[in-house]
Each structure stands twice: as structure tokens, then as C-alpha cells.
Amino acid sequence: MPDAIIRVxxxxxxxxxxxxxxxxxxxxxxxxIFVVLGxxxxxxxTLLKHMIGLYRPASGNIWIDSMDIASAQGLARxxxxxxxxxxxxxxxxxxSRSLSENVKLPLEEFTSLPGDAMDLLAWSKLxxxxxxxxxxxxxxxxxxxxQKRAAIARAMALDPCVLFLDEPSAGLDPVTSADLDTLIKRxxxxxxxxxxxxxxxxPSIYSLADRVIMLDSATKSIIAEGDPAYLxxxxxxxxxxxxxxxxxxxxx
Amino acid sequence: xxKMSASQATTPFRIEVALSPSxxxxxxxxxxxxxxxxxxxxxxxxxxxxxxxxxxxxxxxxYMDGAGVALLLALKKQNxxxxxxxxxxxxxxxxAPFEKIALPENFKAPAKKDHPIAGAGKLTxxxxxxxxxxxAFVGKLSTLLCQMLFNPxxxxxxxxxxxxQKVGTDAIGxxxxxGFLMGMILAFQSAIPLKQxxxxxxxxxxxxxxxxxxxxxxxxxxxxxxxxxxxxAAEIGTMKVNEEINALNTMGxxxxxxxxLPRVIAGILAMPFLTIYANVIGIFGGMLVATTFGHNWQxxxxxxxxxxxxxxxxxxxIKSFFFGFLISSTGCLRGLQTKLGALAVxxxxxxxxxxxxxxxxxxxxxxxxxxxAVGF
Numbered sequence: 001m002p003d004a005i006i007r008v009x010x011x012x013x014x015x016x017x018x019x020x021x022x023x024x025x026x027x028x029x030x031x032x033i034f035v036v037l038g039x040x041x042x043x044x045x046t047l048l049k050h051m052i053g054l055y056r057p058a059s060g061n062i063w064i065d066s067m068d069i070a071s072a073q074g075l076a077r078x079x080x081x082x083x084x085x086x087x088x089x090x091x092x093x094x095x096s097r098s099l100s101e102n103v104k105l106p107l108e109e110f111t112s113l114p115g116d117a118m119d120l121l122a123w124s125k126l127x128x129x130x131x132x133x134x135x136x137x138x139x140x141x142x143x144x145x146x147q148k149r150a151a152i153a154r155a156m157a158l159d160p161c162v163l164f165l166d167e168p169s170a171g172l173d174p175v176t177s178a179d180l181d182t183l184i185k186r187x188x189x190x191x192x193x194x195x196x197x198x199x200x201x202x203p204s205i206y207s208l209a210d211r212v213i214m215l216d217s218a219t220k221s222i223i224a225e226g227d228p229a230y231l232x233x234x235x236x237x238x239x240x241x242x243x244x245x246x247x248x249x250x251x252x
Numbered sequence: 253x254x255k256m257s258a259s260q261a262t263t264p265f266r267i268e269v270a271l272s273p274s275x276x277x278x279x280x281x282x283x284x285x286x287x288x289x290x291x292x293x294x295x296x297x298x299x300x301x302x303x304x305x306x307x308x309x310x311x312x313x314x315y316m317d318g319a320g321v322a323l324l325l326a327l328k329k330q331n332x333x334x335x336x337x338x339x340x341x342x343x344x345x346x347x348a349p350f351e352k353i354a355l356p357e358n359f360k361a362p363a364k365k366d367h368p369i370a371g372a373g374k375l376t377x378x379x380x381x382x383x384x385x386x387x388a389f390v391g392k393l394s395t396l397l398c399q400m401l402f403n404p405x406x407x408x409x410x411x412x413x414x415x416x417q418k419v420g421t422d423a424i425g426x427x428x429x430x431g432f433l434m435g436m437i438l439a440f441q442s443a444i445p446l447k448q449x450x451x452x453x454x455x456x457x458x459x460x461x462x463x464x465x466x467x468x469x470x471x472x473x474x475x476x477x478x479x480x481x482x483x484x485a486a487e488i489g490t491m492k493v494n495e496e497i498n499a500l501n502t503m504g505x506x507x508x509x510x511x512x513l514p515r516v517i518a519g520i521l522a523m524p525f526l527t528i529y530a531n532v533i534g535i536f537g538g539m540l541v542a543t544t545f546g547h548n549w550q551x552x553x554x555x556x557x558x559x560x561x562x563x564x565x566x567x568x569x570i571k572s573f574f575f576g577f578l579i580s581s582t583g584c585l586r587g588l589q590t591k592l593g594a595l596a597v598x599x600x601x602x603x604x605x606x607x608x609x610x611x612x613x614x615x616x617x618x619x620x621x622x623x624x625a626v627g628f
Contacts, residue, residue, distance in 0.1 A: 095592075095593030095594045095595050095596075096593070096594070096595040098361065100359065107286065110286075111286040111287060111290045111319075112287075112290035112291050113286060113289075113290045113293060113319070114290075114293050114294060116326075116359070117290075117293045117319075117322060117323070117326065119359035120322045120325060120326055120355070120359070121286070121318060121319055121322040122359075123355075123356065123359060124318060124321060124322050124325060124350065125318060127349065127350065127353070128318075128349055132356075135356075135359065135361075136361035136362070138593065139593065140591070140592035140593040140596075156318065157318075158286060159285055159286065159317035159318050159319065186345055186346075189342065189345065190342040190343070190345040190346045191317055191342075191346070
């Protein structure tokens with residue numbers, strides 16, 4: 001029996017009166033790479049923002065390591081948040097701090113490591129994403145792809161159990177993107193880190209994902225769940241096949 | 253491969269040192285993550301400071317993450333010849349990216365300190381460049397304003413009206429409050445000494461002249477600089493950061509015409525209205541205080557008419573046009589000069605308010621001299 005680290009139960013997400021996601025139910029198992037798929041505007045990022053506790057679901061629960069992030073407050077909430085790391089789509093690095101200081105920020109706040117240990121740790125995280133030569137650069141002084149990689153380094157600073165990555169490889173060149181996939185795989189295997197990734201990149205989906213779910217904007221629900229290669233070859237749902245085979249809505 | 257759970261129950265981090273004639277062995281055991289090794293970091297480094305040959309035994313390490321790797325790297329840096337034994341395969345994978353890589357000597361940012369003379373030179377250069385940019389900007393704006401006279405269509409009037417509403421109409425409350433209090437305070441402070449000579453009726457002269465000639469317009473200008481000039485800088489600065497200015501440029505739209513001109517026109521138009529309003533309210537406040545000293549409104553009104561000449565009213569009004577131009581154009585210029593990042597937006601906002609206020613005071617001084625020279 002797989003051990004679920006995240007359980008989403010009957011979760012409905014809504015902005016005001018407009019429902020974006022309707023009664024979702026799924027689980028993310030400990031140590032797996034879980035990918036959320038779907039066309040633009042189907043609520044992938046909304047789902048992610050609910051899972052990391054930024055938004056509260058209109059109804060339903062989200063359990064992270066058997067704690068409900070939707071209703072947690074104060075200390076309990078920060079206890080849950082320490083278990084997760086998030087990389088935002090735009091990087092969301094703090095512009096006034098260098099890359100190394102960005103990575104060090106959570107270490108300064110949540111650990112008792114001495115200063116030189118934090119420096120070394122920040123360096124090692126940035127080395128992992130290939131940015132060890134840019135320790136003292138400000139985010140605005142490096143490219144967009146580098147900012148994303150630095151954001152991943154910051155999300156990993158505390159070695160959380162779950163890493164949420166919102167479109168990690170968007171805007172990266174194929175080589176860097178493949179490097180990133182290798183990094184994700186290595187962290188997953190060596191540390192047992194769980195990854196929840198929102199992405200469109202088919203090659204990285206095939207090479208990384210243990211399991212995917214696909215959201216659909218029309219039904220506002222999950223239309224497919226399982227192994228990506230299996231879904232591509234065997235799904236009966238035309239919407240799922242269309243996504244994996246990159247077919248256009250228009251027939252030429 | 254068997255995936256290891258991150259939160260499996262593990263024993264706390266421990267350090268054991270064994271010395272033998274053939275060399276020393278440091279055994280690390282338990283959980284090697286940031287919370288557990290944080291307090292033992294220095295201890296671990298001290299334990300591994302014995303002279304080589306040194307062996308670090310990791311057979312009893314149950315969990316290791318990035319912090320554990322950092323500790324091993326620190327040990328290696330301190331004692332380059334040490335050998336690791338008992339390293340699990342999954343932990344070796346974590347260490348793999350750092351093998352054959354020299355750690356940086358220090359992690360401090362390279363100091364960039366100039367010689368004081370070089371620093372002074374750079375600062376001067378910077379200030380002169382900024383001055384040049386301001387002059388060029390004023391030139392560009394004047395050209396656009398002249399073009400507007402011949403071809404009003406180049407202005408986006410809808411935008412002008414919206415901005416006028418934000419800059420002018422919405423500022424009425426704060427301008428009224430400050431004007432009213434200013435008039436009252438001025439009257440109150442001056443009435444007491446004037447009363448000693450029995451000429452407290454001249455309070456009206458004092459308040460009216462001060463408000464019309466200087467205070468009304470300066471105070472309104474400072475409110476406008478803080479309220480709207482800074483807003484212009486922040487708006488345009490954020491657009492710059494989000495590359496919206498670049499988008500306008502590549503669409504062939506001139507940001508000066510598109511963004512700056514409507515704001516400057518709105519500023520030039522709003523400033524005189526707000527100034528008149530502040531003057532009227534301020535004088536009303538002053539007269540209100542004067543009534544408490546036993547003067548009735550008819551007397552005060554008559555006194556006001558004898559005290560104020562048309563030129564006094566015009567002095568303030570003429571200045572208000574210029575101040576409106578200065579404030580809105582400075583705000584826009586600082587916005588356009590914004591560099592990258594959230595920090596830069598804050599910087600331009602600050603710079604817009606500071607430069608506006610400096611320019612207002614300087615210009616006011618120049619006007620005082622000019623008006624005196626022409627006998628206005």
C-alpha cells in the first residue's frame with residue numbers, strides 16, 4: 001500500500017462565484033514525481049496555489065503529511081510550510097538580495113547553522129543548479145533561466161519533503177532543461193524527495209513522471225490519471241491523446 | 253532502487269572519535285540534516301582537525317541531505333587528504349556533483365571600493381549625466397507640448413482626463429485639510445503678537461499675502477509631489493520593470509508621447525486649480541480664527557480686499573503652472589530611469605519626491621528674485 005504524503009479530498013477551488021476546479025480527489029505518494037498536466041487556463045497553477053496553502057479551497061481538504069493545510073493556522077501552518085519548498089513560475093527571487101543570500105534566507109530563519117556553514121550550503125545548492133559562479137549576482141543581473149534555477153536552489157535550501165515546481169523548464173534551453181530533469185531525478189532517488197510538478201514539456205514528463213493527472217477546463221475535473229506513456233498509447237479519451245500527441249484543434 | 257523516505261524515524265546526529273596509531277577515525281552517525289547538525293557543526297569540524305591520516309566513517313548515517321553534504325564538504329576543505337568510508341550509494345550520489353571541484357576560498361562578495369578621488373569623480377560624472385538627461389527630457393517635452401499646440405490629436409485626451417481626476421479631483425480632500433489648518437495656525441500664531449499692538453486686523457493681510465504669494469502654492473506642490481509625482485514614478489517604473497516600456501517602443505509608440513505627455517498636461521492643469529482652492533480655504537481658516545478675536549466677517553472681507561492686489565494672486569498662479577510641470581515631469585522621468593527589480597521602483601519613487609521638492613524650492617527662489625526685479 002503506497003504511503004500518501006499529500007491527499008486532496010473533494011477539493012473545490014473557486015474565485016468568487018466562478019468555480020475553477022470541481023471536487024478533485026487524488027493522492028501524491030511519498031517519494032514519487034507527480035506531474036499535473038492540462039491545457040492553458042485549466043487551473044493547474046490554481047491547484048498548486050491551493051496545495052501550498054496560498055489559497056483556501058472553497059470546500060474540501062488538502063492533507064500534507066496528515067496535516068490539513070487548508071485550515072492550519074499560526075504555528076501549525078508554519079510547521080507544514082517547512083516541509084514544502086516552492087518554485088514559482090517567475091522565480092520570485094528577492095531582488096534586493098544576491099542569489100546566495102536568497103538561498104540563505106530560509107537557512108538563517110529556520111536553522112541554527114553557523115554562518116560559514118550557511119555560506120557553504122548555499123554554495124552547494126547553487127552548484128547543484130549550475131550557478132556557483134553567480135553567488136553574488138543580483139537576480140536582475142542574471143538571465144530568466146538562471147533565476148528559475150536559483151529559485152529551485154532556494155526551494156531546496158531546507159531540504160523539504162515535498163518540492164512544488166511551477167513550470168520549471170519553461171523558458172530554459174533543452175540542455176539546461178535536461179540537466180534540470182537529471183537533478184530532479186537524482187534528488188528524488190537519493191533523498192526520497194517528493195516532487196509535484198506543473199509542466200507542459202512532454203520530454204520531461206516522459207523522463208520524470210511516475211504518475212500524472214490531467215485537468216480539463218471544460219469539466220473542471222481530472223480526466224486522466226496514471227503513467228504518461230501508458231495514457232498516450234492506451235487512453236480512450238480523445239482529449240488525453242490529443243495532448244500527448246500534440247494534435248491541434250484544427251484539422252489541416 | 254529502494255527509495256528512502258525523508259521522514260523515516262532516525263536517531264539523532266552523533267560524532268564519535270577513535271584515535272589509533274595508524275591514524276584517527278571520526279564516525280558520524282544518525283541523521284545528517286540542517287536541524288540536527290546545526291548545533292554540532294563546529295564540534296564536527298573540531299573532531300576532524302586531527303592531523304592526517306584521517307578517516308571519516310559514515311556507515312551509521314541513516315539520513316543525509318544537502319546540509320550533511322555541506323558538512324562533508326567543509327570537512328574535506330579543512331582536511332583535503334581525508335578518506336570517506338561506509339558511504340551509502342544514495343549518499344554518494346548526493347556527493348557526486350561536488351567531486352573534483354575545488355571549493356571557493358571564501359564566500360564573501362568581492363569588495364568593490366573605489367579610491368575616494370575616483371569615487372568623487374564617478375559621483376560627479378553621474379550627477380552631470382543625470383542633469384544632462386533632465387535637460388534633454390525637458391527639451392523633448394517642450395517639443396511635444398509645442399507640437400500639441402499645432403496638432404492636439406497627438407495627445408491621448410481620455411488619459412489626460414483620467415489622470416487629472418486622480419491628480420486633481422482626488423487630492424481636494426488633503427489639500428483642503430492642509431490649507432485650512434495652515435491658514436488657522438498662521439492666523440493664530442501671528443494674532444497674538446499683533447494684538448499687543450492692537451493691529452490684529454492685519455492678520456488677514458498676513459495670511460492672505462502668505463497664502464497667495466508663497467505658502468498656498470508651495471504646500472500644494474509638496475502634496476502633489478508626494479501624492480502624484482511618486483505615483484507617476486512608481487507606475488512608469490513598474491512598467492519599465494515589466495518590459496511594458498520596451499513593448500511600447502517596439503510597437504513604434506513613443507513612451508514620452510504615450511505615457512509622459514498626458515501626465516504632464518494633467519499635472520499642469522491640476523496644479524493651479526488645487527492652488528486656488530488651497531488659497532481660498534487657507535484664508536477662510538485664517539479669517540475664522542480672526543473672528544474669535546472679535547472681528548466680524550464684513551470687516552475682515554473689506555480688509556482682505558484692501559490687502560490683496562491682483563498681482564499677488566497672479567504670482568502664485570504663475571508659479572503653480574511651473575510647479576505642476578516640474579512635479580509631473582520629474583515623476584515621469586524618474587519612472588523612466590528605473591533600473592531592474594522591485595528595489596529600483598522604490599528608489600525611483602524616492603528620487604522623484606526628493607528631486608521634485610528640491611526643484612520646487614529652487615524654482616521658487618528664482619521666481620522670488622524675478623518678481624522682485626520686475627516689481628510684481
